[in-house]
Amino acid sequence: MAARRAESAAATSTQRSAAVAMDAQRAIERAARDSYSRLVAFLAARSRDVAGAEDALGDAFRAALETWPRTGVPDKPEAWLLVAARRRLIDAARRRRSAEEGSIDLQLIADAVEAAVASDAPIPDDRLRLMFACAHPAIDPAVRAPLMLQTILGFDAGTIASAFLVAPATMGQRLVRAKNKIKQAGIPFRVPDRAELPERLDAVLEAIYAVFAEGWSDPAATDVRRRNLAEEGIWLGRLVVSLLPSEPEALGLVALMLHAEARRGARRDGDGNYVPLAKQDPASWDARLIEEAETLLLRAGRMNVTGRYQLEAATQSAHAVRRLTGCTDWAAIVQIYDALLALTASPVVAINRAVALAETHGPADGLAALAALGDDARLADYQPYWAARAGLLARTGDIGAAEEAYQQAIGLEPDPAVRRYLQQRCKDLRVSGAASTNSEIP
Amino acid sequence: MQYLLMIYGNEERMLSATKEATSQMIAAYTAYTEAIKKAGIYVGSNRLQPARTATTVRAPNGKSSVLDGPYAETKEQLGGYYLIDVPDLDAALSWAARCPGAAHGAIEVRPIWATKSGEYQQIASAQGST
Numbered sequence: 001m002a003a004r005r006a007e008s009a010a011a012t013s014t015q016r017s018a019a020v021a022m023d024a025q026r027a028i029e030r031a032a033r034d035s036y037s038r039l040v041a042f043l044a045a046r047s048r049d050v051a052g053a054e055d056a057l058g059d060a061f062r063a064a065l066e067t068w069p070r071t072g073v074p075d076k077p078e079a080w081l082l083v084a085a086r087r088r089l090i091d092a093a094r095r096r097r098s099a100e101e102g103s104i105d106l107q108l109i110a111d112a113v114e115a116a117v118a119s120d121a122p123i124p125d126d127r128l129r130l131m132f133a134c135a136h137p138a139i140d141p142a143v144r145a146p147l148m149l150q151t152i153l154g155f156d157a158g159t160i161a162s163a164f165l166v167a168p169a170t171m172g173q174r175l176v177r178a179k180n181k182i183k184q185a186g187i188p189f190r191v192p193d194r195a196e197l198p199e200r201l202d203a204v205l206e207a208i209y210a211v212f213a214e215g216w217s218d219p220a221a222t223d224v225r226r227r228n229l230a231e232e233g234i235w236l237g238r239l240v241v242s243l244l245p246s247e248p249e250a251l252g253l254v255a256l257m258l259h260a261e262a263r264r265g266a267r268r269d270g271d272g273n274y275v276p277l278a279k280q281d282p283a284s285w286d287a288r289l290i291e292e293a294e295t296l297l298l299r300a301g302r303m304n305v306t307g308r309y310q311l312e313a314a315t316q317s318a319h320a321v322r323r324l325t326g327c328t329d330w331a332a333i334v335q336i337y338d339a340l341l342a343l344t345a346s347p348v349v350a351i352n353r354a355v356a357l358a359e360t361h362g363p364a365d366g367l368a369a370l371a372a373l374g375d376d377a378r379l380a381d382y383q384p385y386w387a388a389r390a391g392l393l394a395r396t397g398d399i400g401a402a403e404e405a406y407q408q409a410i411g412l413e414p415d416p417a418v419r420r421y422l423q424q425r426c427k428d429l430r431v432s433g434a435a436s437t438n439s440e441i442p
Numbered sequence: 443m444q445y446l447l448m449i450y451g452n453e454e455r456m457l458s459a460t461k462e463a464t465s466q467m468i469a470a471y472t473a474y475t476e477a478i479k480k481a482g483i484y485v486g487s488n489r490l491q492p493a494r495t496a497t498t499v500r501a502p503n504g505k506s507s508v509l510d511g512p513y514a515e516t517k518e519q520l521g522g523y524y525l526i527d528v529p530d531l532d533a534a535l536s537w538a539a540r541c542p543g544a545a546h547g548a549i550e551v552r553p554i555w556a557t558k559s560g561e562y563q564q565i566a567s568a569q570g571s572t
Contacts, residue, residue, distance in 0.1 A: 138531060185553050186443040188530035 035078050036061070037152045041126035042116070043085060044133075045189035046109045050151055050179040052089060060084035079117040086113040127152060128243040129189040135203040136187045143178045144203065145210035150175055152239075153232055163214050163229050201244070205253045205309060208236045212257050216264070230264070233257055241296075251300035252310030258293035259316035262286040274421040282323035290320050311340045315352070330359035347376050348384070355388050363395035383412040387422060399429050444485060444527045444554035445534040450518040451547030453492050470542035478526060478537065485525040493519040518547050525554070
């Protein structure tokens with residue numbers, strides 16, 4: 001018995017030190033990525049040639065791997081990499097000499113590298129400009145998030161493709177096409193001026209949120225790549241906040257992502273069963289992330305410009321108060337959804353609002369609010385609509401209609417754990433009659 | 443960079459517009475052209491005769507065929523263009539948005555294919571040199 005305990009303790013400690021080593025590895029990767037994204041942005045912003053900048057830096061990092069172990073890490077590693085990349089860029093341009101090269105002024109880039117290397121100041125950070133180029137209105141919205149993953153985070157097309165459930169060759173083509181568009185159409189690397197900024201920033205934030213959502217939508221966390229995407233989304237959001245510290249919506253987005261991330265693990269119990277938000281134990285939420293989210297949201301609120309992400313973060317915040325007070329602030333949630341609905345007219349928001357309304361005014365009012373959406377064709381195959389309807393019908397005692405709605409929801413749900421949960425709820429209808437139910441929305 | 447702003451619009455509506463509306467449109471285009479010239483980005487511009495005056499030629503395998511009508515029969519037709527020289531796409535887009543034609547139809551913004559020496563040459567020779 002004691003031996004076994006010692007053995008298992010040793011095993012845990014091995015696991016722990018392996019985890020520490022993994023953390024160190026990731027820290028190194030992050031540092032490398034920080035340099036990589038800065039340097040890609042620096043070169044691409046000056047050449048408009050994202051693919052060329054990536055290739056040149058890839059070569060430069062390979063050269064560093066060969067050289068540094070022999071010569072030691074140079075005093076200014078980024079400057080070293082930049083000089084190596086510049087050499088590759090010029091070589092590549094000479095080799096290709098195609099008719100299109102005219103738009104790239106190599107001398108200009110060479111001079112810029114020279115100046116950056118000679119100066120004692122850190123390499124200028126052009127990543128925000130790169131993000132605005134990736135999320136430019138002239139770029140296909142569906143490829144903006146993948147493009148950011150590749151240019152800023154250095155993901156390869158295969159990894160991005162598997163996260164977005166697209167064939168690798170297709171994703172590769174889309175990325176190449178988008179980079180060609182940046183170069184050939186002359187998409188600028190600039191932070192838009194005041195008049196344009198809100199709309200353009202929204203596209204950047206939307207792409208970052210898409211990165212996060214891809215990762216968050218894998219609640220079982222079986223797919224490591226997708227789990228990492230949620231962290232990468234937060235990383236990108238933090239980057240925007242650090243570069244544009246007084247944009248309330250950027251703060252709102254990070255707050256929203258942190259709130260969601262805080263509940264990542266709580267969505268499943270020990271047996272892998274789905275746990276809806278209302279049934280989650282607040283003790284299983286990550287208090288540190290929630291507190292950081294609250295701080296950011298407060299900071300955003302002081303800027304007195306509201307927006308979609310701040311409002312969505314505010315609903316999360318109203319759910320999170322249950323951790324302190326023991327109950328959810330449904331009245332506040334209805335109010336926030338009212339504001340969100342006025343802003344976005346989104347049917348998804350309307351469903352959430354109806355569910356919240358049922359908590360403050362009873363299930364009949366919630367159902368009436370849902371019924372008002374009845375003619376929106378987009379809802380016919382939208383699982384949360386049917387799950388919400390089923391839950392509210394059950395509470396009014398209309399078992400037959402509730403069963404029907406549950407069947408529809410079960411048929412539409414791709415996640416087996418959520419499906420199991422909905423099946424159980426449906427079965428419970430006959431057992432206990434109208435059971436007390438809360439939000440069904442995962 | 444040089445960009446071609448191609449003005450697409452509903453010709454039928456344009457041709458059947460009242461005299462007053464037509465002269466208002468012409469005045470708007472005159473002012474727009476002046477603004478482009480004052481900005482120092484003007485390279486060229488023209489208004490085209492209606493699409494019904496178009497003739498389309500193809501010569502596959504050296505055998506030419508001539509057809510009456512435009513390349514594609516669409517409700518909105520190419521009615522004119524501006525060729526401008528601006529630093530980037532954003533600048534081109536903001537000029538496109540000011541074009542009177544944008545209010546009624548659509549402006550397609552296309553970069554001109556630049557060559558190594560910075561000159562602009564025909565598509566055929568640019569394709570041939572890669």
